[in-house]
Amino acid sequence: MNIISFLVTYLSVAAVYALLAISMNIDYGWAGIPDFGKAAFIAAGGIAAAIVATRIVPPLMLHMHPANPSKLSFFTYYNGKILPAITAHPIDTWIVFIISILLGGIIAAGFAVIFSYPAIRLKEDYLAIALLMAAQIVWLFLRVYTPIMGGTMSMTLPSPSFKPIARALFHSTSPSAIDAAKALFLWGLVGVFLYYAEKQMNSPFGRMLRMVRDDEYAAAALGKNVARARLESLIVASFLAGVAGAVYVLIHFSSVNPDYFMPDLTFFVLTLVLVGGVGNNIGSIIGALLIALLYRASYIFGTSLGFSWGSYLYYMIIGLAILITIFVRPNGILPEKPVRTPAWDVYALVRGKQPWFLRRILMRGRGKVNTGEKSE
Amino acid sequence: MGVTFMVYSLAWGSALALMASGLSLYYSVSKVANFAHGSYVSMGLLAYLLAIAFAHWGSKITGFGIDHYAIFNISNLWALIPAFLVAGLVSLASFAGIFWPLMKRGATPLQLLVASIGLMFVLRFLMYIVAGSMNWITLWTPGSTTYHILGVRITLAEILSFVLLALVAGLIALLETKTLIGVSLRAIASNPSLAEASGIDSFKVQALAWFLGGGFAGLGGVLMFIFTGPPGGRPIVELGWMNLLSIFAAAVLGGLGSFYGTIIAALILGIAFNQAAAWFTIYLNVSSSLALLIPFGITLLTLLFFPQGLAGINWRKLVNKIRITRVEEEVVRR
Amino acid sequence: MEEGLPIRVENIKAGYGKLEILHGVSIRAELGELVAIVGPNGSGKSTLLKTIFGFTNIYEGRILLGDMDITKTPPHKKPYLGMAYVPQVANVFPSLSVEENLRLSYIVFRKRGDGARKFSQVLADIYEMFPILKERRKQKAGTLSGGERQMLAIARALLTQPRVMLLDEPTAALAPKIAEEIFRIIREIANKGITVLLVEQNAKRALEISDRGYILVQGKVAYEGHSREILSHPELGKLYLGLLK
Numbered sequence: 011m012n013i014i015s016f017l018v019t020y021l022s023v024a025a026v027y028a029l030l031a032i033s034m035n036i037d038y039g040w041a042g043i044p045d046f047g048k049a050a051f052i053a054a055g056g057i058a059a060a061i062v063a064t065r066i067v068p069p070l071m072l073h074m075h076p077a078n079p080s081k082l083s084f085f086t087y088y089n090g091k092i093l094p095a096i097t098a099h100p101i102d103t104w105i106v107f108i109i110s111i112l113l114g115g116i117i118a119a120g121f122a123v124i125f126s127y128p129a130i131r132l133k134e135d136y137l138a139i140a141l142l143m144a145a146q147i148v149w150l151f152l153r154v155y156t157p158i159m160g161g162t163m164s165m166t167l168p169s170p171s172f173k174p175i176a177r178a179l180f181h182s183t184s185p186s187a188i189d190a191a192k193a194l195f196l197w198g199l200v201g202v203f204l205y206y207a208e209k210q211m212n213s214p215f216g217r218m219l220r221m222v223r224d225d226e227y228a229a230a231a232l233g234k235n236v237a238r239a240r241l242e243s244l245i246v247a248s249f250l251a252g253v254a255g256a257v258y259v260l261i262h263f264s265s266v267n268p269d270y271f272m273p274d275l276t277f278f279v280l281t282l283v284l285v286g287g288v289g290n291n292i293g294s295i296i297g298a299l300l301i302a303l304l305y306r307a308s309y310i311f312g313t314s315l316g317f318s319w320g321s322y323l324y325y326m327i328i329g330l331a332i333l334i335t336i337f338v339r340p341n342g343i344l345p346e347k348p349v350r351t352p353a354w355d356v357y358a359l360v361r362g363k364q365p366w367f368l369r370r371i372l373m374r375g376r377g378k379v380n381t382g383e384k385s386e
Numbered sequence: 387m388g389v390t391f392m393v394y395s396l397a398w399g400s401a402l403a404l405m406a407s408g409l410s411l412y413y414s415v416s417k418v419a420n421f422a423h424g425s426y427v428s429m430g431l432l433a434y435l436l437a438i439a440f441a442h443w444g445s446k447i448t449g450f451g452i453d454h455y456a457i458f459n460i461s462n463l464w465a466l467i468p469a470f471l472v473a474g475l476v477s478l479a480s481f482a483g484i485f486w487p488l489m490k491r492g493a494t495p496l497q498l499l500v501a502s503i504g505l506m507f508v509l510r511f512l513m514y515i516v517a518g519s520m521n522w523i524t525l526w527t528p529g530s531t532t533y534h535i536l537g538v539r540i541t542l543a544e545i546l547s548f549v550l551l552a553l554v555a556g557l558i559a560l561l562e563t564k565t566l567i568g569v570s571l572r573a574i575a576s577n578p579s580l581a582e583a584s585g586i587d588s589f590k591v592q593a594l595a596w597f598l599g600g601g602f603a604g605l606g607g608v609l610m611f612i613f614t615g616p617p618g619g620r621p622i623v624e625l626g627w628m629n630l631l632s633i634f635a636a637a638v639l640g641g642l643g644s645f646y647g648t649i650i651a652a653l654i655l656g657i658a659f660n661q662a663a664a665w666f667t668i669y670l671n672v673s674s675s676l677a678l679l680i681p682f683g684i685t686l687l688t689l690l691f692f693p694q695g696l697a698g699i700n701w702r703k704l705v706n707k708i709r710i711t712r713v714e715e716e717v718v719r720r
Numbered sequence: 721m722e723e724g725l726p727i728r729v730e731n732i733k734a735g736y737g738k739l740e741i742l743h744g745v746s747i748r749a750e751l752g753e754l755v756a757i758v759g760p761n762g763s764g765k766s767t768l769l770k771t772i773f774g775f776t777n778i779y780e781g782r783i784l785l786g787d788m789d790i791t792k793t794p795p796h797k798k799p800y801l802g803m804a805y806v807p808q809v810a811n812v813f814p815s816l817s818v819e820e821n822l823r824l825s826y827i828v829f830r831k832r833g834d835g836a837r838k839f840s841q842v843l844a845d846i847y848e849m850f851p852i853l854k855e856r857r858k859q860k861a862g863t864l865s866g867g868e869r870q871m872l873a874i875a876r877a878l879l880t881q882p883r884v885m886l887l888d889e890p891t892a893a894l895a896p897k898i899a900e901e902i903f904r905i906i907r908e909i910a911n912k913g914i915t916v917l918l919v920e921q922n923a924k925r926a927l928e929i930s931d932r933g934y935i936l937v938q939g940k941v942a943y944e945g946h947s948r949e950i951l952s953h954p955e956l957g958k959l960y961l962g963l964l965k
Contacts, residue, residue, distance in 0.1 A: 583799070
């Protein structure tokens with residue numbers, strides 16, 4: 011395996027993890043909700059992608075009959091007719107992708123509303139376990155109830171085509187050029203997530219979430235609606251999780267199988283956030299980069315050992331990463347930063363606590379503020 | 387669905403009760419929602435198999451060969467002792483090495499929980515090394531000796547799960563009321579800071595709870611494996627993980643930390659799950675794995691109305707309320 | 721019963737986390753003395769007791785029990801040195817019966833006292849001192865009334881055969897008649913030769929039964945002296961204690 015192709019695949023995997031981690035950071039990191047049902051919200055993206063590819067796009071775009079995954083003839087019809095018809099046009103695959111993202115987000119947000127009922131009432135430990143059980147139920151249901159996405163049979167999905175992008179960018183359609191285009195797109199998406207999350211975090215809404223997390227009673231005494239704050243954070247986080255789930259399914263696997271959404275997935279995502287830094291978005295991304303590297307390296311190394319247990323080496327690596335983080339840096343590699351309010355910005359600017367390249371960007375759109383550093 | 391099946395359901399529930407009550411026991415004092423508890427379950431099973439393998443060293447004990455020797459009969463009962471000890475000691479070590487130091491640093495419940503996930507991964511890998519080098523990654527259930535008592539078919543494993551559960555319940559009852567360390571255990575559960583001010587050695591008491599809790603999990607693991615074999619055809623190491631949610635369901639339904647509440651909840655869930663599984667396969671023709679919906683559903687619904695589980699329900703008040711409404715209805719009717 | 725031990729707190733600075741509450745407090749209690757610590761709300765009275773028992777962070781100064789430096793001794797070892805601490809709230813184990821609550825003191829007694837037979841003697845004495853507890857001994861401690869709970873807490877502490885007792889507002893939120901009974905018991909304890917540090921809201925009564933008193937204001941000792949002297953001082957009562965002459 012040459013280094014460039016390893017790097018490119020690694021970067022796109024890490025980007026998908028980063029998307030998942032950012033969504034986890036919102037409800038676990040800021041709102042303090044132990045969202046152990048994350049796998050179910052990510053599954054929403056997978057469900058959406060399957061629905062779009064089988065039910066929505068065929069009649070709408072291709073003027074074909076929708077496929078029904080519960081019928082025996084499904085695979086011949088879907089794999090033989092619909093899938094080639096969609097993948098024949100790169101634009102169609104992107105339409106599938108965009109509708110899946112939106113639908114996935116909406117379905118996940120809908121789940122969030124249902125799940126929020128216990129989330130507002132239960133204590134931490136009880137809530138974690140209740141959400142985990144809910145995720146397990148969703149997973150079992152997807153496995154057994156075939157009309158949704160064909161049960162445990164892997165259903166190939168039309169992943170968005172990066173060929174045109176690769177051709178435009180690198181004048182090449184070699185596999186690594188396509189992978190590079192994919193990685194670029196994914197990191198662009200990470201950037202969008204990051205921008206949105208940072209903006210939310212530094213808004214009054216984000217500050218309220220932290221307040222609710224740190225002291226529920228004080229927040230309530232100051233007239234904040236604690237239940238509503240939790241619900242909103244769960245909805246925002248789940249919407250992002252649904253979007254990330256669609257990316258996870260369509261780009262990462264380009265197929266869908268309920269076993270992608272086993273409840274273990276939640277713990278994996280949690281590790282990313284925890285190692286990177288709870289309550290810090292950049293930290294979550296760093297966690298994703300680090301753990302993806304450890305994961306892939308230990309998997310490759312483990313399987314090359316030639317022992318029957320070698321392929322499980324990554325359990326050890328991830329487990330140790332969690333334990334070491336908890337002991338050495340309980341708040342992750344990058345701990346949570348103070349909220350950036352306009353007042354804090356000005357203070358930091360005056361005191362010179364902001365790196366120079368950020369100052370101009372930060373001050374944009376904040377109106378004229380006399381910082382006393384006009385000569386700069 | 388005759389008596390035999392009912393006995394099986396209850397025995398399954400008892401095995402679950404053994405595992406879940408262990409969790410409950412140390413949760414009551416340490417307040418750690420320990421996801422590594424499933425690993426203790428698998429550890430118990432591995433210790434049982436290893437003990438039997440050592441006893442028959444030289445025979446064909448690797449791979450499926452072990453199934454022939456590991457059958458659950460009277461002459462193999464001794465192997466439950468290493469199962470108890472190994473699981474208990476691993477649990478004790480994880481408390482002393484990870485959770486106690488973290489608690490001393492003032493870790494939040496969530497941090498403890500996440501640490502337990504890390505521990506779970508590490509233990510799981512260690513078990514894969516053992517199971518992998520013995521070529522035991524997948525095994526079938528070795529089965530158990532069967533008896534016919536009064537026309538009812540009952541296996542030794544079923545009898546033993548009832549006996550062990552009764553023993554454990556009795557032991558804990560004696561411990562918690564008659565011995566000073568048992569009373570201290572309840573004291574820590576009731577008011578940890580006062581317990582410290584009263585000179586109770588919190589570490590020693592909690593260590594005992596963790597040892598016993600892990601040991602019970604190990605015993606339950608052996609029995610559960612005899613009953614169901616590897617869950618869903620997955621590696622035997624995953625036994626604990628596959629049952630972890632049921633364990634937590636029982637512990638949460640019983641009211642986290644309530645020992646007897648957990649046992650009752652586990653028995654209820656055992657009956658609910660097995661009856662639902664039979665019903666699902668026979669009448670609905672869907673996979674029995676979906677039957678987990680029923681115990682989880684029961685737990686979630688109970689939590690929604692009684693956020694503290696069964697132990698949090700004020701039974702006397704509830705009964706009074708029902709009685710009063712009935713009286714009121716009668717008054718209205720007149 | 722053993723004699724009491726003198727306890728000395730020397731220029732202690734302590735608090736929670738980084739928040740300093742006590743800014744250099746020095747107090748002492750001699751053998752068998754009943755010392756009252758009074759002062760307005762938030763002056764650090766309770767923190768002082770917690771600090772002596774080891775529940776806070778100590779930044780400076782030291783605490784001496786007899787000749788032993790106990791500044792760094794963790795709380796769970798202090799009962800074995802002859803110290804007993806009765807917190808203001810949550811001072812009994814609510815889900816244990818009254819008898820079990822009392823029996824737990826055997827853990828400390830066994831290391832300091834003479835064994836099971838002596839313990840049942842002492843327990844009988846305690847039941848004589850608090851007849852209400854004998855009546856309720858099978859009842860869960862959580863079902864006791866406020867006064868009974870306070871008595872149980874004091875009884876638990878007495879059963880460990882302490883030489884120094886730290887009492888944190890034992891009469892808070894009690895009916896005047898019951899509070900009076902508690903004060904009587906505290907005086908009795910001190911008469912037996914146990915050193916008692918009493919933190920109280922009810923400054924007047926506390927000073928009336930105590931030998932010496934300290935007035936703590938904003939984490940510092942504002943005045944120390946004999947209780948009678950403080951009570952008869954023309955200004956102190958009005959200034960710090962809300963006592964109107």
